[in-house]
Amino acid sequence: MPKRQDIHKVMVIGSGPIVIGQAAEFDYAGAQACRALREEGCFVILVNSNPATIMTDVEMADRVYIEPLTVEFLEKIIARERPDGLVPTLGGQTGLNLATALANAGILEKYNVELLGTPLSTIAKAEDRELFRGLMREIGEPVPESFIIGSDEELEELSRRDGLPWPLIVRPAYTLGGSGGGIAANPAELMEIGGRGIRLSPVSQVMVERCLVGWKEVEYEVMRDANDTCITICNMENLDPMGVHTGDSMVVAPSQTLSDKEYQMLRTASLKIIRSLGIEGGCNVQLALDPKSFGYYIIEVNPRVSRSSALASKATGYPIARVAAKIAVGLHLDEIENKVTGKTLACFEPALDYCVVKIPRWPFDKFTTADRRITTQMKATGEVMALDRSFESALMKAVRSLEIGAISLRYKGASLWSDMQIETLLKTPTDERLFVIAEAFRRGMMVEEIAPLCHFDRWFLVKIRNLVEMESALSECGAGIVTDAGKDVLEAAKRMGYPDRTIADLTGKTEHEIRTYRKGIGLIPVYKIVDTCAAEFEAQTPYFYSCYDSESER
Amino acid sequence: MRAILALADGTVYEGEAFGATTTTVGEVVFNTGMTGYQEALTDPSYAGQLLCLTYPLIGNYGINADDVESKQIQVAGFVVRRLADVYSNWRANESLDGFLRRQGIPGISGVDTRALTRRLRHEGVMMGALGIGDVIADDLIARLNDRANAYDQIDWVRRVTTSKPYSWGPDEGSARFRVSVLDCGIKYNILRELAALGVRATVFPATATADQMLADDPDGLFLSPGPGDPALLGYAVDTVQAVAHSGKPVMGICLGNQLLGCAFGGKTFKLPFGHRGANHPVKDLPTGRVVITSQNHGYALDANSLPSDSVSVTQINLNDGTVEGLQHRELPVFSIQYHPEASPGPRDSTFYFERFIDLMEARR
Numbered sequence: 001m002p003k004r005q006d007i008h009k010v011m012v013i014g015s016g017p018i019v020i021g022q023a024a025e026f027d028y029a030g031a032q033a034c035r036a037l038r039e040e041g042c043f044v045i046l047v048n049s050n051p052a053t054i055m056t057d058v059e060m061a062d063r064v065y066i067e068p069l070t071v072e073f074l075e076k077i078i079a080r081e082r083p084d085g086l087v088p089t090l091g092g093q094t095g096l097n098l099a100t101a102l103a104n105a106g107i108l109e110k111y112n113v114e115l116l117g118t119p120l121s122t123i124a125k126a127e128d129r130e131l132f133r134g135l136m137r138e139i140g141e142p143v144p145e146s147f148i149i150g151s152d153e154e155l156e157e158l159s160r161r162d163g164l165p166w167p168l169i170v171r172p173a174y175t176l177g178g179s180g181g182g183i184a185a186n187p188a189e190l191m192e193i194g195g196r197g198i199r200l201s202p203v204s205q206v207m208v209e210r211c212l213v214g215w216k217e218v219e220y221e222v223m224r225d226a227n228d229t230c231i232t233i234c235n236m237e238n239l240d241p242m243g244v245h246t247g248d249s250m251v252v253a254p255s256q257t258l259s260d261k262e263y264q265m266l267r268t269a270s271l272k273i274i275r276s277l278g279i280e281g282g283c284n285v286q287l288a289l290d291p292k293s294f295g296y297y298i299i300e301v302n303p304r305v306s307r308s309s310a311l312a313s314k315a316t317g318y319p320i321a322r323v324a325a326k327i328a329v330g331l332h333l334d335e336i337e338n339k340v341t342g343k344t345l346a347c348f349e350p351a352l353d354y355c356v357v358k359i360p361r362w363p364f365d366k367f368t369t370a371d372r373r374i375t376t377q378m379k380a381t382g383e384v385m386a387l388d389r390s391f392e393s394a395l396m397k398a399v400r401s402l403e404i405g406a407i408s409l410r411y412k413g414a415s416l417w418s419d420m421q422i423e424t425l426l427k428t429p430t431d432e433r434l435f436v437i438a439e440a441f442r443r444g445m446m447v448e449e450i451a452p453l454c455h456f457d458r459w460f461l462v463k464i465r466n467l468v469e470m471e472s473a474l475s476e477c478g479a480g481i482v483t484d485a486g487k488d489v490l491e492a493a494k495r496m497g498y499p500d501r502t503i504a505d506l507t508g509k510t511e512h513e514i515r516t517y518r519k520g521i522g523l524i525p526v527y528k529i530v531d532t533c534a535a536e537f538e539a540q541t542p543y544f545y546s547c548y549d550s551e552s553e554r
Numbered sequence: 555m556r557a558i559l560a561l562a563d564g565t566v567y568e569g570e571a572f573g574a575t576t577t578t579v580g581e582v583v584f585n586t587g588m589t590g591y592q593e594a595l596t597d598p599s600y601a602g603q604l605l606c607l608t609y610p611l612i613g614n615y616g617i618n619a620d621d622v623e624s625k626q627i628q629v630a631g632f633v634v635r636r637l638a639d640v641y642s643n644w645r646a647n648e649s650l651d652g653f654l655r656r657q658g659i660p661g662i663s664g665v666d667t668r669a670l671t672r673r674l675r676h677e678g679v680m681m682g683a684l685g686i687g688d689v690i691a692d693d694l695i696a697r698l699n700d701r702a703n704a705y706d707q708i709d710w711v712r713r714v715t716t717s718k719p720y721s722w723g724p725d726e727g728s729a730r731f732r733v734s735v736l737d738c739g740i741k742y743n744i745l746r747e748l749a750a751l752g753v754r755a756t757v758f759p760a761t762a763t764a765d766q767m768l769a770d771d772p773d774g775l776f777l778s779p780g781p782g783d784p785a786l787l788g789y790a791v792d793t794v795q796a797v798a799h800s801g802k803p804v805m806g807i808c809l810g811n812q813l814l815g816c817a818f819g820g821k822t823f824k825l826p827f828g829h830r831g832a833n834h835p836v837k838d839l840p841t842g843r844v845v846i847t848s849q850n851h852g853y854a855l856d857a858n859s860l861p862s863d864s865v866s867v868t869q870i871n872l873n874d875g876t877v878e879g880l881q882h883r884e885l886p887v888f889s890i891q892y893h894p895e896a897s898p899g900p901r902d903s904t905f906y907f908e909r910f911i912d913l914m915e916a917r918r
Contacts, residue, residue, distance in 0.1 A: 229844040230902075231835075257642050259615045260590035260898040268901050292644045334837060334844050334872055344873050347844045349833035349900075351586035353608040353668050389610045390636055459614055459642035466639065528668055534586040534608035535671040536831070537873075550567075551669035 003040045004330035010037050010116065011083040013099065014048025014055055015092035016069045021247060021378045025310030026092040027053040029321035033090045034060045036325040045081045047074060069098055075107050085116040087328050089281050089304035090321055096123060096304050117281040117328030118303055126277055126303035129173060129207050136298055139276045141269055144297045146209035155194045158208060159187035165210040169376060172197035173205040181376040183211055183243060212297065213243040214455040215288040218255055220270035221312040223282050223323060225332045230271045231349050233320055234312040235263065241455040242288050244429055247307060247378035252391065253315045253356040257457045262289065266296060273301060281324035284308050291457065311358055314385060316350035317532040317543055341537040353534040354545065357394040358385045361402055362431040372430040387530065387545035388497065391463050396497030408502040409467050411435035419443065426453035437461065441468040470496055474506035481507040482517035494523055495548045526552035555687055557662040559633060560694040562681040565673060569664035571686045572637050573654025579697055580604040580630030581705035582682035583852065584671045586831035590898020591650065595632065596623040598714040598739030599808065599850050601781040602630055602705050604682050608671050610635035616646025617653040623741040623897060627654065628714065631684040632661035660684055678826040679852065681705060710782035711790065714739040715760040722757060723749030731773040731914050734758060738780030738790060738809050743897035747907045761789060764796030773914040774803040777810030784812040784822045784853055791816045798887050803913035806889030808851055814880060814889045821859040828852040832899035835872040836892060844872065847892035848899025886913045
């Protein structure tokens with residue numbers, strides 16, 4: 001079906017100021033959507049209160065309003081502009097909540113504004129825990145045991161109940177980045193965390209449920225159009241297992257430790273969910289997978305473009321917000337061009353031929369007295385992403401991108417940790433966990449000892465160990481690193497993402513000596529293209545990453 | 555140990571050997587799926603081919619006892635960017651390296667698989683040779699000039715088909731339907747899917763005659779996928795022609811689709827670099843809906859060669875417009891070019907097995 005002819009003026013709501021859990025990714029999504037809507041000939045009216053956004057550039061929309069994101073102000077703009085439609089799913093939770101409020105207040109009806117894309121009833125079904133669980137039970141998708149608590153009295157009653165599956169996880173309803181949540185190991189902790197959650201939730205509601213700590217956390221980014229065609233854009237595996245908010249987790253895309261049977265089982269479940277909800281646009285499904293069986297639970301569904309969508313878009317080259325915006329005005333997936341190839345359509349699933357690592361960036365360098373533990377409440381203020389042909393090198397690039405003074409897994413202060421501190425830090429995740437694991441290997445701990453403490457899959461632990469072992473290999477090599485004898489080690493180190501400076505530090509040479517020798521033997525990086533299709537089709541877009549491989553592309 | 559992969563056009567890639575330490579020759583093809591190497595390695599449709607996976611990290615979740623698609627590894631050789639140093643998955647009981655070694659199949663890692671894929675995309679698939687140790691590239695390339703080795707000249711179906719008939723699925727007493735399968739390179743998951751729907755399958759060698767397949771008065775007939783050029787399979791086309799006109803429900807997958815097309819008078823042609831992956835969009839023309847499919851084929855039916863008065867093209871590939879499904883206008887006969895049985899790949903089109911069941915149900 002081509003673009004709807006009855007939609008001319010479209011309003012887009014931005015996500016307002018940057019806060020934890022809702023940062024620049026929604027500017028990215030909103031800007032992409034504005035461009036996509038204008039491509040389809042729509043007159044775009046944009047509202048946002050945050051001036052430090054690209055979407056509020058006058059070139060991005062036909063009308064830009066920098067106004068408070070409240071129902072009152074939005075009603076005035078609607079009355080003045082009289083848009084035909086409103087896209088609610090591109091401005092994060094703020095945009096979605098406002099669209100819901102405008103609809104509930106009767107304002108959309110009064111001015112004859114249609115909600116485009118995912119219908120309101122769907123949003124309610126995905127966001128309201130009870131409605132969502134009811135739907136999951138209906139379609140046979142498993143959800144963990146869970147209790148909805150709306151008052152301190154109910155909370156007290158629950159805490160006294162027998163046979164609860166302790167520990168329990170507490171998640172407040174409708175809060176950004178799951179703020180106010182936590183894991184309660186006993187009734188006293190449940191009262192404390194639950195009570196705080198009730199006060200933080202805009203609807204004074206928390207969900208208390210079976211805690212799946214130690215299970216793998218996997219996400220799927222899925223899309224659906226009005227013709228019921230569904231595709232997955234990307235799956236992502238969290239290195240940090242369940243218990244750490246995905247926004248605070250290190251993430252790898254695609255999943256690394258799932259066999260095809262597991263990958264497809266979770267993919268099928270995600271598609272079943274987006275279909276049953278009737279979403280028209282993008283959706284993010286979070287699942288927990290038992291590392292020892294095919295058992296899984298559906299954890300959460302975001303019926304909108306989410307924080308993970310930005311990551312998935314850049315990880316795959318697939319513009320999720322752009323396509324979601326086009327779906328909202330009636331286009332089908334097979335009517336939207338894949339701009340990367342220029343030949344194929346947006347209706348396909350990206351194939352990656354590289355590995356993507358995301359590491360969250362926490363602000364603890366600015367807030368030195370803050371609690372550095374990471375839990376179910378998101379604390380990261382940003383994130384970095386890196387692409388490479390191996391996991392080790394992507395991880396090393398991501399570490400350097402963090403700008404925390406670390407250029408490898410060698411971390412300032414790591415040697416000062418006592419062995420007991422290391423054990424505690426492995427058990428209790430903090431922003432330093434990656435470096436703690438590396439230090440544990442440096443001190444001779446085994447994968448089998450570390451895995452039960454931090455619940456990382458051993459595949460990831462071995463990768464971290466590979467990086468630590470390279471430190472000793474380089475030290476052993478010493479000055480020989482710039483001779484024929486050290487060539488293999490140097491090559492392996494570069495492929496693993498070791499920067500010349502670290503190689504110099506470990507071998508006693510200077511960075512300049514390493515670089516000169518390396519260039520002399522032709523050991524230099526090449527650039528490869530992110531093309532959504534693993535080289536099956538020619539790419540038109542100049543989106544590159546570096547790697548130590550043989551062929552460079554331009 | 556050092557290994558080299560030499561292509562017929564003279565390109566040479568160096569890497570590390572893994573798996574068995576033998577030299578091998580095959581058609582070099584690439585698959586863009588990101589999971590499912592165990593299923594792909596054991597898929598008979600890869601017989602005679604050197605399979606290159608575009609995803610760079612392979613072997614991560616090891617090898618398990620369940621995810622095999624035939625009784626052995628079928629590829630001639632395996633090409634990867636990086637072989638996992640450890641495997642991690644609750645079902646795994648063997649490393650990928652050990653699996654290949656045990657079954658005598660060589661592999662090469664450390665190859666710039668993206669460069670290789672780009673070459674195949676530009677030049678089309680071509681023959682290649684994989685050699686281990688101090689082998690000389692020119693010697694390998696010389697082997698490729700031997701026409702006896704040429705992939706297109708060999709009837710791979712005869713090499714992968716069962717030597718004698720066997721049965722799979724529920725026993726005679728509890729089976730809802732009995733189906734005769736023409737095995738040109740059947741994947742176990744097809745038989746598993748059919749069995750789950752109550753079908754007892756009797757699997758016949760690809761050289762079986764229509765009389766043999768129909769002798770037991772089955773409820774339906776199934777035409778399997780398989781390797782190689784359909785133009786070499788005149789004997790199978792004859793069988794398919796006869797069973798298709800028997801009036802019984804017939805379902806074909808992949809090579810089965812091509813054989814049906816040929817049986818109705820169509821022709822096949824070789825695709826430049828095939829369709830191999832888990833992300834191919836296919837449009838169902840009657841509904842306009844698109845499904846993401848698992849594919850593995852190097853040949854396709856020429857739509858113009860099909861008699862449109864008797865056969866309709868029901869599905870097309872959105873990437874290149876090639877034929878992805880056929881439906882006979884009068885007979886209860888249909889086929890699809892991709893893999894509804896998944897394994898590996900998306901399970902979005904498993905409903906086709908139910909459609910086959912419905913056809914058999916309707917004739918009761």
